[in-house]
Ligand SMILES: [Zn+2]
């Protein structure tokens with residue numbers, strides 16, 4: 213068994229002795245351990261942040277259930293949590309003390325800022341990226357963490373801590389909608405109404421898309437889809453909803469289609485709901501790590517298929533959209549937990565129990 217210090221693979225900030233803070237580490241699938249360790253101290257250019265609200269993300273659930281995501285494995289204990297909202301406690305060398313006390317959200321992707329992709333603005337495509345809360349960088353299911361100040365954004369008072377914890381998934385939705393640029397006045401469909409699907413629907417509405425169709429077999433989720441901007445909902449599995457989408461669109465299908473279910477079984481129905489010449493966006497991350505679909509049907513329709521890699525510089529826009537009320541994600545936050553209840557939070561989220569959409573952990577409450 214590793215001691216608390218060796219088990220932390222890599223933490224931003226440097227080690228120091230005390231004060232102690234509480235940490236929830238995933239030791240192996242389905243097993244968290246709560247322990248105490250020294251708080252980090254911010255290195256030059258970093259801030260120390262008190263972790264107030266952290267969303268449990270579907271990608272955290274991949275680590276919880278399968279020990280990894282795609283070909284990234286957590287082969288040692290890891291602190292998950294990349295959707296934090298917090299408050300700055302301390303600043304490192306070279307950072308203005310004006311930051312102390314500010315409520316902040318973070319951009320979890322830490323790019324190199326030097327490669328050709330970073331220099332052309334595609335920070336999300338940086339091959340050298342280190343992602344906060346993904347091996348080997350420990351995340352926010354602990355009381356305090358450090359982050360580079362260049363990737364921290366102040367959040368105004370009228371954006372709550374819970375909404376702050378939704379800025380990362382909202383950022384992914386903003387990026388997906390940016391890439392596909394749906395035209396308004398023709399149908400758009402979103403398959404899968406978990407957090408990412410619902411954020412996508414809210415973003416589509418804010419971008420003026422209409423009509424917006426939402427598909428999910430869980431009725432409480434399609435009800436939430438209506439609250440955040442869907443114009444029509446179909447509470448069925450994807451393959452059973454294709455006929456409904458075709459009849460709602462006079463047989464044409466949708467000009468843009470988003471797969472946000474994160475299941476391999478959702479790919480074919482999403483493509484079948486797409487119209488001739490449509491754009492299809494794959495946002496979901498499936499445990500199977502493989503996409504398959506009938507080539508002939510997709511080719512005859514001349515579909516363009518997009519993949520969404522996290523988000524690109526969307527944090528400020530997300531804060532503006534939430535603070536201005538253009539996007540209201542309040543109906544998404546269904547469950548709250550403290551750090552001691554982290555296993556319960558993951559169990560409920562992993563098994564879709566109790567009408568869960570977004571479970572939020574509050575490490576300092
Ligand atoms: Zn996430």
Ligand SMILES: [Zn+2]
Nearest residue numbers: 324327330338
């Ligand atoms: Zn780079």
